Amino acid sequence: MPWVTRGLREGIVTTRYPRRSDGYGASFEGHVVCASGATGDEVEAAAAACPTGAIALEAAGARLDRGSCILCGRCCDIAPRSFHFEPGFETAALRRRALVVPAGEGDDKTITEAREQLRERVKGLRRSVHLRHVDAGSDGSEEWEIAALTGPIYDIHRLGVFFSASPRHADVLLVTGAGTAGMQASLRLTYEAMPSPKVVIAVGTDAVSGGLVGGTYASGQGVAGTVPVDVFVPGSPPSPFGILHGILLAVGLVGEAPGGAVSGPSRDQAEEREGMAS
């Protein structure tokens, strides 16, 4: 059987993330940064040109909502001194508000609270984690990126994370799409069928806010109105690494580190976990 030997031919392809940072992941331009105190004609023009209205002009300067941003790059072209792409994929957040940058006053405190509450809830999930996916009106690309996680490069099984065919055995619900009228009931039923504790991850800008497609008679404006979302993963679509970060954040294995590397005790936990699963 030639396939048997073939599997070994390319050596190790699997990423070491989250134990080590990943070169490809770290170089992927996964989010747009908004300079603090950004004002002026250019910034106003950028806000007006944004296809999703993700840029708000506030007295203290513009703020960009990554939960609405579809990464089209227009603001970066119009006002390069105030907006630019930055590499990194750890863009998931535990609070919708945390996706709005630069951070506002009091945001840090609510994020710390959210993290603690979630950590308390997911205590029981230490051994293995089962995921269920529901498409609530995606454009189809998010499914590719989620499915990539089971492939050899991301191989989430090494972290003790598995997909489950039934909601009854699932701990984590990954929801894609803006939440169409047609999927409301099915999404709700799937959520209800999952045992507690359960965690919901909104995967992609559409699931977070409706993105560019939201707001029609049928498309919805994000899934948070239908199921309680714990983790928000922006991106149109988010990269597999971005989704993986969201999953690990949900189960308390990594922290939020917008634009930076994962640090602190969570990395040791991930290491422990990888040892456990293999």
Added chain:
Amino acid sequence: MLDWHDPRAFVRTVAKKSGEGARFCGLFASPVAEGTRLVAVLSHAGPFMAEATLVPEGAEGFPALTPTVPAAAWYEREIKDLFGLEPFGHPRTDPLVLPLLPGAVPPRPGSGAQLPPAEIDTSPLPAHVQGEGVFTLSYGPVRSSVFESVEYLVETPGERIPHLRARVFYKHRGMESRFCGLSLADGALLAERYEGVASVAHAIAYCSALESIAGAEVPPAAGLVRVLHAELERVANHLDSVLRHAEGAGQAVAAARFANHKERLQRLRADLSGSRFGRGVVVPGGVSGAPNAAGLPVHAVMSSLDRLEERIREDLNLLTATPSFVDRLRGTGVLPAELARARAAVGPVGRGSGQVEDVRSSRPYGAYESLGRLEVEDRVTGDALARQYVRADEIPDAFHLCRQALDGLEALGPSPVVGWSVEIGPVTGEALGWAEAPQGELLYLVSAKDGRLVRVKPRSASFHNLALFMAAFPKDILTDFAFIEASFGLSMAGVAG
């Protein structure tokens, strides 16, 4: 460009032309001042033919094409859902994309009306086939794996052949109404999200409609960049289909290897464009810039392509020589050639059943014109294996086109004098754009006024072909489902709209 007829003559004309061998490509409805305009697009040698009729304001419906032109069946159901017009004489008019509750106002995309959230009926369907010993199995809308939402109902009436039905409305996003009023540039971003796994093809078809309204010529370098990204997108989709087949056949090593190839390809696409799906590349009038977001020199891209192609070729050769895999696909999910012709199947699904058309060679657009004609090969057995061979043949062709595009770009130099795009002003007019998406022929009927979109009607190959998916299950409906679905390679986002 339109040939107008009264509704009855319209049916006669379309039926006559399709009886004479013209291919029925779709039926497009648009609100107009006097009511609703229906346009049937037909293909034969030469330009597309567009036959039109008016359903006057106040009329409840129109005489259906479906009894004489069966390929129109889903289009007429869609028009009933979105425009509230009854196709008289249609054999089946249950809702397809939008099951509005009785009395609800249909959205009529293009009318510019602001609509409240739709109230729809998602209750289970009563069994279609009545009688003793009939049972119905339903798959979906939430699938057992990471798939897009759709519901398949399998009805097994006793001894008879099981019957498959699809309900696709779950993911309907009202995309056609979302286009209304957008700027031309924003329209391209939305087109990329209509069927996200075929973003490049959608942007090309949409932009080429605008370019023909404007009478604009895309700069040669931009045309080559479009080909490069469109072909990489084709390979990615075909690899996805192979990967799903391998998974379904329990070929774990093959599945892992194809997943690996697909991921490497997605990364290459991101290196070239900044997006793993080539988003933001195609803009009205050209492309957003040079294909080197990561600053890669052309020879480096070439060698990545060569390496990737080599690995894919080795694995495809091995897979098609693995008897347990091939046997699983042979004779599975047969779409008979006569049916494929009668229902005007497109893309690899059509080409697996003797329908040879590929708009890259039959109606070359953009740089395909100068890159030389493709040798489009069809297969006639119509089974999952035939569709798989069609894709396996298209992969090296796609790589070849990528290399040609890169050679062409190198010859033009790093920053071509004519730039990467031409300006598309505040145009007014209507035109049809097309592209060969990985799933097959993709059409966009675009109408704009003073640089704003009035009506955009995409017609994906997924929509056109899903109607045929139902016909490819003469036996073994339950065991072979995963293969047949993978072999069709359709996207539900593109079906539901």
